[in-house]
Amino acid sequence: xxxxxxxxxxxxxxxxxxxxxxxxxxxxxxxxxxxxxxxxxxxxxxxxxxxxxxxxxxxxxxxxxxxxxxxxxxxxxxxxxxxxxxxxxxxxxxxxxxxxxxxxxxxxxxxxxxxxxxxxxxxxxxxxxxxxxxxxxxxxxxxxxxxxxxxxxxxxxxxxxxxxxxxxxxxxxxxxxxxxxxxxxxxxxxxxxxxxxxxxxxxxxxxxxxxxxxxxxxxxxxxxxxxxxxxxxxxxxxxxxxxxxxxxxxxxxxxxxxxxxxxxxxxxxxxxxxxxxxxxxxxxxxxxxxxxxxxxxxxxxxxxxxxxxx
Amino acid sequence: xxxxxxxxxxxxxxxxxxxxxxxxxxxxxxxxxxxxxxxxxxxxxxxxxxxxxxxxxxxxxxxxxxxxxxxxxxxxxxxxxxxxxxxxxxxxxxxxxxxxxxxxxxxxxxxxxxxxxxxxxxxxxxxxxxxxxxxxxxxxxxxxxxxxxxxxxxxxxxxxxxxxxxxxxxxxxxxxxxxxxxxxxxxxxxxxxxxxxxxxxxxxxxxxxxxxxxxxxxxxxxxxxxxxxxxxxxxxxxxxxxxxxxxxxxxxxxxxxxxxxxxxxxxxxxxxxxxxxxxxxxxxxxxxxx
Amino acid sequence: xxxxxxxxxxxxxxxxxxxxxxxxxxxxxxxxxxxxxxxxxxxxxxxxxxxxxxxxxxxxxxxxxxxxxxxxxxxxxxxxxxxxxxxxxxxxxxxxxxxxxxxxxxxxxxxxxxxxxxxxxxxxxxxxxxxxxxxxxxxxxxxxxxxxxxxxxxxxxxxxxxxxxxxxxxxxxxxxxxxxxxxxxxxxxxxxxxxxxxxxxxxxxxxxxxxxxxxxxxxxxxxxxxxxxxxxxxxxxxxxxxxxxxxxxxxxxx
Numbered sequence: 001x002x003x004x005x006x007x008x009x010x011x012x013x014x015x016x017x018x019x020x021x022x023x024x025x026x027x028x029x030x031x032x033x034x035x036x037x038x039x040x041x042x043x044x045x046x047x048x049x050x051x052x053x054x055x056x057x058x059x060x061x062x063x064x065x066x067x068x069x070x071x072x073x074x075x076x077x078x079x080x081x082x083x084x085x086x087x088x089x090x091x092x093x094x095x096x097x098x099x100x101x102x103x104x105x106x107x108x109x110x111x112x113x114x115x116x117x118x119x120x121x122x123x124x125x126x127x128x129x130x131x132x133x134x135x136x137x138x139x140x141x142x143x144x145x146x147x148x149x150x151x152x153x154x155x156x157x158x159x160x161x162x163x164x165x166x167x168x169x170x171x172x173x174x175x176x177x178x179x180x181x182x183x184x185x186x187x188x189x190x191x192x193x194x195x196x197x198x199x200x201x202x203x204x205x206x207x208x209x210x211x212x213x214x215x216x217x218x219x220x221x222x223x224x225x226x227x228x229x230x231x232x233x234x235x236x237x238x239x240x241x242x243x244x245x246x247x248x249x250x251x252x253x254x255x256x257x258x259x260x261x262x263x264x265x266x267x268x269x270x271x272x273x274x275x276x277x278x279x280x281x282x283x284x285x286x287x288x289x290x291x292x293x294x295x296x297x298x299x300x301x302x303x304x305x306x307x308x309x310x
Numbered sequence: 311x312x313x314x315x316x317x318x319x320x321x322x323x324x325x326x327x328x329x330x331x332x333x334x335x336x337x338x339x340x341x342x343x344x345x346x347x348x349x350x351x352x353x354x355x356x357x358x359x360x361x362x363x364x365x366x367x368x369x370x371x372x373x374x375x376x377x378x379x380x381x382x383x384x385x386x387x388x389x390x391x392x393x394x395x396x397x398x399x400x401x402x403x404x405x406x407x408x409x410x411x412x413x414x415x416x417x418x419x420x421x422x423x424x425x426x427x428x429x430x431x432x433x434x435x436x437x438x439x440x441x442x443x444x445x446x447x448x449x450x451x452x453x454x455x456x457x458x459x460x461x462x463x464x465x466x467x468x469x470x471x472x473x474x475x476x477x478x479x480x481x482x483x484x485x486x487x488x489x490x491x492x493x494x495x496x497x498x499x500x501x502x503x504x505x506x507x508x509x510x511x512x513x514x515x516x517x518x519x520x521x522x523x524x525x526x527x528x529x530x531x532x533x534x535x536x537x538x539x540x541x542x543x544x545x546x547x548x549x550x551x552x553x554x555x556x557x558x559x560x561x562x563x564x565x566x567x568x569x570x571x572x573x574x575x576x577x578x579x580x581x582x583x584x585x586x587x588x589x590x591x592x593x594x595x596x597x598x599x600x
Numbered sequence: 601x602x603x604x605x606x607x608x609x610x611x612x613x614x615x616x617x618x619x620x621x622x623x624x625x626x627x628x629x630x631x632x633x634x635x636x637x638x639x640x641x642x643x644x645x646x647x648x649x650x651x652x653x654x655x656x657x658x659x660x661x662x663x664x665x666x667x668x669x670x671x672x673x674x675x676x677x678x679x680x681x682x683x684x685x686x687x688x689x690x691x692x693x694x695x696x697x698x699x700x701x702x703x704x705x706x707x708x709x710x711x712x713x714x715x716x717x718x719x720x721x722x723x724x725x726x727x728x729x730x731x732x733x734x735x736x737x738x739x740x741x742x743x744x745x746x747x748x749x750x751x752x753x754x755x756x757x758x759x760x761x762x763x764x765x766x767x768x769x770x771x772x773x774x775x776x777x778x779x780x781x782x783x784x785x786x787x788x789x790x791x792x793x794x795x796x797x798x799x800x801x802x803x804x805x806x807x808x809x810x811x812x813x814x815x816x817x818x819x820x821x822x823x824x825x826x827x828x829x830x831x832x833x834x835x836x837x838x839x840x841x842x843x844x845x846x847x848x849x850x851x852x853x854x
Binding site for chain 3: 178190197198205
């Protein structure tokens with residue numbers, strides 16, 4: 001990404017509310033941003049350490065519920081609630097990270113799914129806390145000092161800030177010694193150990209940051225839709241995140257964002273043409289096709305094409 | 311005491327079908343090393359095919375079961391040949407992603423084809439339960455238990471006594487030697503996947519009439535199948551049988567004595583606990599060399 | 601000094617190592633030889649933490665290594681290479697070596713997030729070190745190429761470079777000459793000597809006798825999991841037990 005391209009993108013992103021026509025489009029942009037944060041979080045684990053977590057919806061859900069409950073039931077202000085939500089999701093990530101120490105590959109995937117499954121069942125059954133399947137309506141909108149961030153435009157900027165922050169964190173991590181250690185674990189774990197990479201430390205680190213970021217996405221989601229129910233644990237959310245990362249390009253910085261925009265905009269654009277089930281069916285076929293024809297995702301392929309052209 | 315026995319009996323009925331799911335997956339995951347997240351979808355397919363055969367074509371109950379198995383096995387064969395064979399040398403993550411794609415596609419195809427409303431499969435059995443001493447069992451459930459036991463026995467026989475079974479065991483113990491001995495590796499892989507999928511379809515056709523049939527019923531079935539496989543040890547067919555029965559009984563006891571809302575959590579908890587403390591499964595005789 | 605004391609490794613009824621005791625003199629090049637299955641790689645695995653010994657101790661400068669994880673042992677300056685070519689396949693040669701410099705970096709999580717100026721300076725100095733190491737092994741023309749795409753001999757040089765990047769005090773090389781042409785072995789032998797000149801102790805497992813006798817100060821012979829001889833190359837070549845071990849092995853496989 002060239003300097004000029006980066007600035008153009010930044011200006012474009014900052015002025016979105018000016019050139020998007022309707023509040024509906026702004027809604028799509030907000031959802032794309034929230035999923036961007038989620039996709040980036042999954043990418044940290046899947047793309048950089050090579051471990052697939054299919055339970056990421058659990059961290060998303062923990063963040064959403066924590067934030068919602070603190071503001072609804074304890075009258076907390078948004079910002080401390082957000083901080084605790086991120087912290088709690090990160091703690092859940094610590095748990096998963098420690099589990100990962102013993103397990104790899106398919107077993108890790110199964111444990112993450114199981115973890116999400118248990119959390120989901122708790123959210124349905126622990127009615128005193130979560131109100132069960134009825135969910136928690138009326139989650140308050142955040143405010144920044146005297147201003148309420150209730151409007152879509154204001155919320156868009158909140159989400160944009162979160163996307164920028166998440167991207168910056170990912171970028172700094174990935175391009176550092178930590179990023180190299182994570183990739184080393186993905187590429188050849190035995191070799192990584194022989195040169196002093198502490199597997200425990202780095203897998204846990206990746207899991208905690210990844211989970212905390214997903215928790216951020218969850219909190220943003222809760223205060224935007226103003227409603228949280230066990231549906232946040234639906235497997236479709238996890239699947240969507242996986243497609244975004246795999247299609248966009250796992251192990252790249254831009255990939256998850258490209259995937260998030262693509263797979264938020266596409267379903268909305270196609271909504272008139274095809275029902276949700278058709279789209280999910282297409283997702284399934286697409287995933288298979290991606291594995292066969294575009295295994296590294298869109299961003300690397302585009303990058304190669306551009307590099308080839310020069 | 312009678313209550314305990316009743317729960318145990320119910321657990322065995324459920325467990326018998328879980329064993330079928332588990333045997334199929336332990337062959338696919340344990341021997342072929344394919345993380346088959348679509349396993350539950352073959353289960354769902356079996357249920358829907360059985361529904362179609364019974365409600366629409368008027369085929370008898372037993373016939374519907376046979377049709378379900380055949381369709382499940384055929385689709386499994388197709389899957390293996392078209393999708394898994396070209397990827398055989400890829401990493402396990404790649405095949406995992408492909409099977410996730412198949413999972414999503416199959417489930418939503420079913421959703422589109424049959425609608426989201428749950429269907430009830432008609433069956434020819436009287437509803438009045440048979441009383442056997444302290445326990446009672448609905449004739450349908452007894453039939454399911456007997457059939458499941460029969461299918462399990464048939465599977466064991468196939469694997470231990472037939473030429474196909476020997477070829478399968480040889481292939482997965484030492485592929486190169488098996489190939490040198492003239493075993494068609496490609497066909498064994500396809501046959502194994504078909505066999506496993508057929509068993510899953512059988513489980514769906516058997517459980518379908520007991521519960522309702524709806525498109526997402528396969529999700530939990532998949533996970534429970536994995537739970538059984540992990541409990542029994544990868545590639546361990548007797549282990550999967552025992553594991554399936556254990557899971558069924560554990561679920562019934564948990565639902566009866568603790569809470570029915572969390573009954574599905576039993577499978578999840580098993581996965582987590584076993585993988586943390588005894589990753590090679592409860593019945594494995596030796597530790598896997600990682 | 602690396603010292604191995606009464607090391608034993610037994611699993612499932614097989615005794616891979618038994619009563620293995622030796623010391624590696626600092627600054628020397630010591631080779632471990634023996635017929636196939638003598639337990640050489642097992643010894644390496646036990647010393648570097650990839651295998652837990654059944655009994656015995658491994659110490660370095662008096663501090664115990666047994667029971668530590670491989671990464672902790674590497675932090676103490678003991679680094680190994682692997683019998684099977686082991687690189688970071690998708691990464692370039694440069695990236696491979698940069699990754700190898702992991703222990704040389706000091707950047708921690710918070711510092712990286714804050715993006716201090718000090719970090720940029722550290723990255724630059726690491727890049728310079730990587731360049732030096734790549735130059736040392738002679739892979740300069742291949743710097744940007746993916747490791748997986750390189751011919752076998754050069755991949756083993758990448759392996760060596762990565763191990764050197766970890767700044768070992770003791771370098772354990774597992775069959776550095778395996779699969780190499782005669783010319784490549786000469787290059788590797790030269791590199792090993794130059795590494796020793798920089799003060800690194802080298803312990804290597806090797807099958808190529810000419811290579812072993814050419815560069816070693818001390819030779820240790822393993823057979824059937826036990827040390828059967830130890831000494832200077834010339835003495836070992838004439839040692840009756842050693843000759844018998846190799847001839848016996850040859851006769852057994854004839």
